Amino acid sequence: MAIPLQQALKVGAYVMQKKWKKEDRYPLVLMLEPLFRCNLECAGCGKIQYPEEILKKRLTPEECFHAVEECGAPVVTIAGGEPLIHPEIVEIVSGMIERKKFVYLCSNGILLEKYIDRFSPSPYLTFSIHLDGLQETHDRLVCREGVFDMAVRAIRAATARGFRVTTNTTVFEGEDPAEIRKFFDYVKELGVNGMMISPGYSYDWAPDQEHFLKKDRTRNLFRMILADRAGKGWNFNHSPFYLDFLEGERDYDCTPWGSPNYSVLGWQRPCYLLNEGYASSFRELMEDTDWSKYGPSSGHAKCRDCMVHCGFEPSAVGDATSSIKNTLRSISSLLPAG
DSSP states (O other): OOSOHHHHHHHHHHHHHHHHTTOSOOOSEEEEESOOOOSOOOTTOSSTTSOHHHHTOOOOHHHHHHHHHHHOOSEEEEOSSOGGGSTTHHHHHHHHHHTTOEEEEEEOSTTHHHHGGGSOOOTTEEEEEEOOSSHHHHHHHHTSTTHHHHHHHHHHHHHHTTOEEEEEEEEOTTOOHHHHHHHHHHHHHHTOSEEEEEEOOOOTTOSOOSSOOOHHHHHHHHHHHSTTGGGTTOOBSSOHHHHHHHTTSSOOOOOGGGSOEEETTEEEEEOSSOEEEEESSHHHHHHHSOGGGOSGGGTOGGGTTOOOHHHHHHHHHHHHTSSHHHHHHHHHTTSOOO
């Protein structure tokens, strides 16, 4: 099953508790970036373009633990940069697990085989491996040959040791839907627990600005990619309502506070993708940010075409608990596909 039942139950109970308390804004996933440094220079990435003095910085384990306790989200995504470069990443992950947080450790896979035996399998830990397509496509997008093969070896090594593994795929303009469908079939055969997919967001600092999708193009492309997905046996690590949204079957406004970002620079306003300043605390982020300025309905130019999972997956999760019918559909989606 793509999303573990234990995680689904805990997140569901958390959401219902927030609704019962009539809290309109609450986090679901803490997007933690303990460093920005990476061992790749992907054309679509805006993080590695920071100056060297920023790339040298990294969060301490204590700062990471304080952030997750301050935020309170049940799920933590550890990204970057490449988290496995961080010399204390094992301590950070272990501390999150001790706090009963569901951890998704994002990696490009280059270092995972080398370091995997420092981790222990846990229902609270998932390795999320970056794969943007089959070999030629992925290596082109990460700007280095051979990375696809390293990532696949890392996936096989992790699954063989009993770890939960998902893939994380970003779709850009100009990609072939038929090839992406073949890629999903390939990933399914690798035996991963789930797949994540999202249209690319136009980072201002990303070297390649020509291949970010517009909203209408995103919907048309994802209709072709996800056609008859129920019969393909693909397990997606998403709410089914987010996949509906990508296909244009549902329309949501963004929930930017649903996936708050904490990094070496602080709490990023308003979200992981836009950089409009930083707050010194989670409370300041939530209370002092003018949320009406963001999301497609706000008219913000940078939000107009965004359909990225970190902003709209929380909206979809909220929809999943909005009625008994939707809740039942969400529960049925937890069953293995195919």
